Amino acid sequence: MPKDSTSEIGTVAAETRSYADTRARVEDYFDRTATRVWERLTSDAPVSRIRETVRRGRDDMRSKMLSALPADLTGLRILDAGCGAGPTTIEMAQRGAEVVAVDISPSLVEIAQKRLPKALQNRVTFASGDMLSAHLGRFDHVIAMDSLIYYTGTDIRAALENLGARTSGSIVFTVAPRTPLLMGMWYAGKAFPRSDRSPTMIPHAPAKLRKTVADIGALRDLGRVNSGFYISQALEFRA
Template sequence: MSYDATRDRVEHYFDRTATKVWERLTSDAPVSRIRETVRKGRDQMRDKLLSALPSDLNGVRVLDAGCGAGQMTQELAQRGADVVAVDISPSLVKIARDRLPEHLRSRVTFASGDMLSADHGSFDHVIAMDSLIYYTESDIRASLSRLGERTRGSIAFTVAPRTPLLMTMWYAGKAFPRSDRSPVMIPHGSARLSKTVSDIGQLNDLGRVNCGFYISQALEFRP
């Protein structure tokens, strides 16, 4: 499936099918045990990605690529960053905008659309948490290349790691139609990704989060 086709599928899922689910998951509302592990895992991953950036981000321009309901956006703005928060889902962007505290709003520019668009300008850093997990190896390489052309520092992002469990789930998912379910995460090995992007930049391992039903690998790309 092409990048455009995958992007459109992700948009449909998050903007129409799963908006309420993600609004609740990213709030303090009670959720099931399974979703509680996802919530905790995402909190841990957000902290891990943020730890790769300077604690003081005053005067630093950061792209929150795939901002979702805006938790990362708020953290970045609280550190002083000038944030461009982009998500493919206009519904999630509205939630993120509505949740942002008034005193931080001057630091954040929200946009809905393709996170790779050159219209968003250039950046000191990019964070793409769980925004590339549905894409193929070649699409990830192309995405890092496009973002790298406009990024002076690092691009911190996540992938679904190539674990036996996730590979089993991936192969099982391919065997069934998914018209009414979420897009399929594509597991990747960090060593292979590192080799794939070696001619355009350096890939560093930032660590893995394994929390119940949330399993994700953090990586840092430097053009």
């Protein structure tokens, strides 16, 4: 086998391990550590001032991402990749979409199922597992809110290539923007790891990501939401 082929296989294997390792950490955090926190955060229950800024930020980001989709989603099949407790799933189903709602955390999927209004149940299919699984099928659009924020640029590229091959329209997703605050938190997290800490977000600059994915599709900046302790950047990818 030529040397360059061996190198390429090694690189692909390393990228696969990178994604799988991060996915395992995210699954452990959300399914075993943070389920109650996220259940409360995504409800109307009282929360601390800090978490209230996160709640407002997530609401604003959800609105921004959904505004990038057609107003009428009737008949469109949409993947809610990382559905969490299901607020985005509910809004898309209310707009007529056929939603496949998947999350790596079975506990959060169970919460989302319980919260789904009975009138919308025939429009939503729930699943727990890998949001990139080919078994989920093809889609008109994909929304991935804060579900790629823990991954490297290489892993994000692979995820977009995977989903882009099965999506006829847009993939709307978020990343942690490369701001001084988030970079400081990122370096602090690397220096002082804690076993009970959430997986570390990896900040990205949209311009650099655009170059990273240029050979597989086009990336558009949809804007940033900055609400206290919630900072997130919305992007749109089309293969």
